[in-house]
Amino acid sequence: MxxxxxxxxxxxxxxxxxxxxxxxxxxxxxxxxxxxxxxxxxxxxxxxxxxxxxxxxxxxxxxxxxxxxxxxxxxxxxxxxxxxxxxxxxxxxxxxxxxxxxxxxxxxxxxxxxxxxxxxxESRTYMLGERLARKNSELSIFSQVVSALGSILNFDEILQIILIAITAREGLGFNRAFLFLYNQDERQLEGYTGIGPSSPEEAGRIWSSLPDEGRSLMEVLKTYSATMNDSAENVSNRLKNLKIPLSHEHHILGEVVFQKNPRIIGGAGCSCGSECGICTTLGVEQFAAVPMIAGKNVLGVITADNFITGRTIRHRDLSQLQVFANQAAIAIERTRLYQSLSDYLKKLEKANVNLRNAQEELLKIERVTLWSELTSDIAHELRNPTSIIGGFAALIIKSPDLPDNIREQARIIYDECTRLESALNTVLDFSKSFAQDKAEFDIYEVVCEIKEIFLAKEVNRQIRVHKPDDAGELVAEGRVDQIKFAFYTIMSMISEKVDPACCINIRFYSADNNVKAVFEIESSNFSETDYLAEIADPSAGRIALRMSMAFEAIKYNGGNLGIDSSAEGRARIYVEWPNARR
Structure with missing residues (x-):
């Protein structure tokens, strides 16, 4: 000096x-x-x-x-x-x-x-050194928390780590911490989870079982998780029933949520007095509340208090707590994004499975349709000439002056024509066209399945399936492949004539020991009656042929297809079967 x-x-x-x-x-x-x-x-x-x-x-x-x-x-x-x-x-x-x-x-x-x-x-030097040490400690805590959260995507586990870091001696050192999620629709905070002792006796038991100081936060996270598990469960159970409405514009926690400002609530400096009642609800005289902010949205609020020690909360504690609240918000958003992506991938996987199933079902239906059309063409092309040849052969056989050898040859021709007609009838017989056995099926579920298959091909078509609560069981019996073919054909035939803007409504009824599916078209641009009559007209060509095959499939399986009118005067196609559960 x-x-x-x-x-x-x-x-x-x-x-x-x-x-x-x-x-x-x-x-x-x-x-x-x-x-x-x-x-x-x-x-x-x-x-x-x-x-x-x-x-x-x-x-x-x-x-x-x-x-x-x-x-x-x-x-x-x-x-x-x-x-x-x-x-x-x-x-x-x-x-x-x-x-x-x-x-x-x-x-x-x-x-x-x-x-x-x-x-x-040396006051300034000492305080700067103390501040530097505190900042280093904060950075160390924050770094360890971020490291602990790096590989975790479970929502509850992330929140537990955040709350342990807030209450651990090696962390921020609060006695208790609670997490509230903000319900935007109800404009209220809803308790989700918490951690900390509920009494001095419990605090003594917990703190005496924890390790001595000098260990890193990462080292004590597992110990805290095991030691405070029962206590956290008790606190969380009580907290989940706690709902704090924020409808009052002057509510102290409303300022935290809507103005996104952290606050120290209670104590001598509290501006709310005893009006809000939050301190009484939490059982403390003072606590800190910080918002969890993600972008422009507040996801919730974290509160922390010194319920046991009564240590005064300082503004420095508030800033540290806000850092953890921000990290919690990021973790929650990341978890929600991961969950949303996971759900989307599951839906995509399910959609791919459904699409493959729909393609297989569509292939079956198209095979049935092609087989039906092919057999109809064969019948038309072969049955008439076969009948003519057989008729002439019968006339020749009946001729009295015919030599025996010619008569024998005519008889052979007649027998072969008869056998050919029998073979044609066998090909056209639905009992031989499908190998599937009869079984019970739910009409509503079959129609919903065919709707999804149909809409995968006709993406612009509007089809609504309505099932009233009082419809009862819609169970019939038949060969499901044939039934699917019939419903797909009905949807296809209606769709060919109806404008894509027109909606096809399918309703279900159960009455008089019958179950019924009704197809109704919403449109004012054409006459449903004329259209349905065209479908039922045998001279309508390919449309009539396919509808005829659908009718045969329904009829063969014990059902009935018909046309009637709704209460509003709209023409409808209906398909009905006897109720298999009557």
Whole structure:
């Protein structure tokens, strides 16, 4: 301290203990006599002690300084001209925390011995170091939490890690933490999960079972998870029934949600008084509440309190808690996105399976349709000439003057024509066209399946399937492949004539021991009656042929196809079977 030595030398030469040199020192200092009376004290020392220069308090003795510093200042060091004092900390008269190093140096002057006390104010350095250590701790905690969350996609497990980090001694050190999700439709906060003891006894049991300090947050996460599992479950069960309406525009938690501002609620500085009742609900006098913000939306609120220790929550704690709330919001959004993507992939996989099944069913139906059309063409092309040949052969056989060998040849021709007609009848017989056995089937489920198959091909068509609650069981019996072919044919035939903007409504009824599916068209641009008549007209070509095959399939399986009118006068196609469960 060259400047101090220089000034001391000046003091020694001046031989004036009341010299003003002490006042010019840039650091806190004062002069003390052998009788421990203050000779001179500079403004920097007055400021350090927090003395009000305009007040009545005057520092006149060393005892007064000691009472403020809270330490004894021995002016008689052992065999040393300068004694370096230990680091001291004290609260000055203004309530400010100070950290200093005290040095004392005896000086001989003409009037005797005096003592020069010098205090090096290290408060700023200490506070900056403490702040740096705190920030390093915060970054370490945050880094460990992010690392712990990196590979976890389970929603509840993510929230548990966040809440443990908030309440763990190695984390933020709160006694309890609660997480509320915001229900935007109901405009209320709904308790979801929480962690922390519910009583001092439980807190003592939990804290005594936790490991000693010095371990990283990652090391204690597993221990906390196991130790606080029962406590967290109890707290969560109580919390899930808690709903906090935010409809009142002045509600204190409404400010947290709608203004996205973290708040310390309760205590002497709380602006809500006792009106909101949240402190009573949570059973504390003070708690911190921070919003979980994702983009422009608030997903919920995290609250934390010191229910057991009663430690006052500071604004520094609030900023730290907000960091964890932001991380929780990011984790929740990521989990929801993952869940949404997972659900979408499952739906896509299911849609692919349904599409493959629909393609297989469509292939079966098209095979049945092709087989039906092919057999009809064969019947038309072969049955008439076969009948003519057989007829002429019969006439020849009946001729009286016919030689025996010619008669025998005519009989062979007649027999072969008869066998060919029998074969044609066998081909056209539905009992031989399908190998599937009869079984019970639900008409509603079959129609829904055929609708999906049909819409996979006709994407612009509107088909609505209605099933009233009082329809009862819609179970019939038949060969399902043939029934599917019939329903697909009906949908196809109606769709060929109806504009895509027109909707096909399919309704179901169960009455008089019958189950019925009714196809109704919503349109005002054409006559349904004329169209349905065209379908039923045998001269309508391919349409009539396919409808005829559908009718045969339904009839062969014990059903009936017909045309009637709705209560509004709309013509309808209906298909009905006896109820298999009657």
């Amino acid at each position: 060259p400047s101090l030595s220089k000034n001391v030398c000046q003091a020694d030469s001046a031989c004036d203990p009341s010299s003003s040199f002490i006042d010019n020192l840039p650091f806190p200092a004062f002069l003390c006599s052998e009788g421990l009376e203050i000779i001179s004290i500079n403004p920097a020392m007055i400021n350090l002690l927090g003395v009000n220069t305009r007040g009545d308090v005057r520092i006149t003795s060393l005892c007064q300084v000691e009472s403020i510093l809270g330490d004894r200042l021995d002016p008689y060091p052992e065999q040393s001209s300068i004694r370096q004092g230990s680091h001291i900390s004290f609260t000055n008269l203004r309530g400010e925390m100070r950290y200093c190093t005290v040095s004392v140096m005896p000086v001989e002057v003409k009037t005797g011995k005096i003592f020069i006390y010098v205090l090096q104010d």
